[in-house]
Amino acid sequence: MLANPKGLRSHYASAVTDEIIGHEVSVCGWIASVREHGEHLTFIDLRDSTGVVQCVISDRIELHPEWVIRVVGKVSKRPGGTENPTLPSGQVEISDASLEVLSKANAVPFSVSDQKDLPDESVRLRYRFVDLRRARLQRNIRTRAQINKAIRHSLESFGFLEIETPMLWTPTPEGAREFSVPSRLQPGNFYVLPQSPQIAKQLLMVSGFDRYYQIARCMRDEDLRSDRQFEFTQLDLEASFVTQEDVREFITQAVSDATQAATGQSNLAFPSITYREAIARYGSDKPDIRFGHEIFELSDLFAGSGIRALDQPSVGAFIAPAKGEFSRSKLDQLVDRAKALGAAGLLWFRIKQGTDGSLEVDSPIAKFLKNEHIAEIVTRLGAKTGDVVLAVSGEFKATRSVLGTLRTELGRANLELEGLRYLWVIDFPMFEGLDDAGNPIAAHHPFTMPNADDFELMFSDPLAVRAQSYDLVLNGWELGSGSIRIHDPKIQSDVFKALGISDEVANQRFGFLLDAFGFGAPPHGGFAFGIDRLAALLCGEDTIREVIAFPKTQSGLDLMTGAPKQIAKDTLQSYGLAISESQKKA
């Protein structure tokens, strides 16, 4: 697995196999377990970064778990019947071993084992250096490195050049909240940590580095989630003279290679779907397509029917993913859940066979439904006897939002989901909704190129303008997004105008970028995706904390170091800063 051990050891633990029986080896690592059998026989499981090997010593010395030791001895075949098939090294052992204690250890607060119930995450984080010894985290961190390596290799083969960009950047008031860094040499002024290298990489395009990439650390001072930390890592990429199809091809190749490196799986499909279709069929712009249960539109069926709950602009319905039967109380819970998600209500239809063999439904509104309604619902959704159909009516956007959440929640709770299902979501809208002043809100960032066919809608019907932007989705997680950027100052000016950003404000915020675009900007576009999320999904983890060596808690604390902490008064003074009494926290 690993080559060329040096120094104090000749072999890694997992390299001690029946192929080197008779060799004298020296191995180094931590004591995973000690099994004493009287005065003259002790078994020690020695654990290193590759695995575990059993050592046998015949004298009795003081030994405890997690002590660091070096063992020198001869590789022997284990006596018949004592092999351990669960270990790669289980056919052999290091016998007649002499043992040197390199470092003693206090009793660890929890066992370094994947086989036991894990301690509370706060305990794991407090002693992260111990937690990281566990095989699963060792594997995750290594897999993550393999992913980075594969991505680098893939992009280098396309001629991409790795370029670093500043960590001390300039405030840009749009977008995510930034971490501020006070300046000592310019007291009262601040750098910010980059929320992404977006503007820097566009400047690199102006500079003629036509294929740039970076495995970039980014910081956003926003609330944390299972898939979000303050600090995260993204593959950041930008290329000149390319179409959006070119960019997606680069990313597809890099992600495929990373997937193969991490999981061995190859030839995975990367289908694409338009944003509109994703919302209509899955109620989400990041659909989990590991399962179907798609949403169907039924409003046409009930238009003019007079059934108030269904005679609505939009009626979306899908077959509920089920594990066994839906009890009445379970259905009541779903109705509550739908209401909590903002729906006026949730209609359910249990498909059943009537005594005469015809189709019937159990439903709160069964008595209003005609036979042709039932037949059409069943036909359109492909429902079978026993299925429960859930429907939400109202405005299109609202119904899809509620149904999409229910579909995802029920699917993940009730179905056996496995495999990796990538999906490109394309043709995102340029703007999403209007702000309080009635101006459109940029769906991506304000440098995103509108679809050429939609230019004329920019001011007449901005919400209908599609952007040349695209997201990559894996198993319902948004991995990342990208776009073709605006390189034409006239179009950029129109977009700022549509967003309600005056030339003056635009110059104030992004003057240096607009300035640069006046000196010969190539058409360009790019992408960025989250390495943490990709690594978590490829490792089969539910949170990105499991693929980050030293993550923070949801309240932004580092339980191991105690950060954030107060800093010395004279340090504050050198920045020209003071902490107000009301802000002080013990």
Next chain:
RNA sequence: GGACCUGUGGUGCAGCUUGGAGUGCACGCCGGCCUGUCAAGCCGGAGGCCGCGGGUUCAAAUCCCGUCAGGUCCGCCA
């Protein structure tokens, strides 16, 4: 900013609904025994501000209020 779940020897849990002596299980730790175990086994032992503060009560791990910490989610994440 908000909602929900959790907090009991070093660790994982039970106890809380219906208040009555820190009670129980598993692991770990310490000591002893043990020559083929492998999450070794057997015997013995130590270890607790029941997160913290307040309230109700004759009496609180248990009920109430607040607070802190961990998690999940909403808002937020151009």
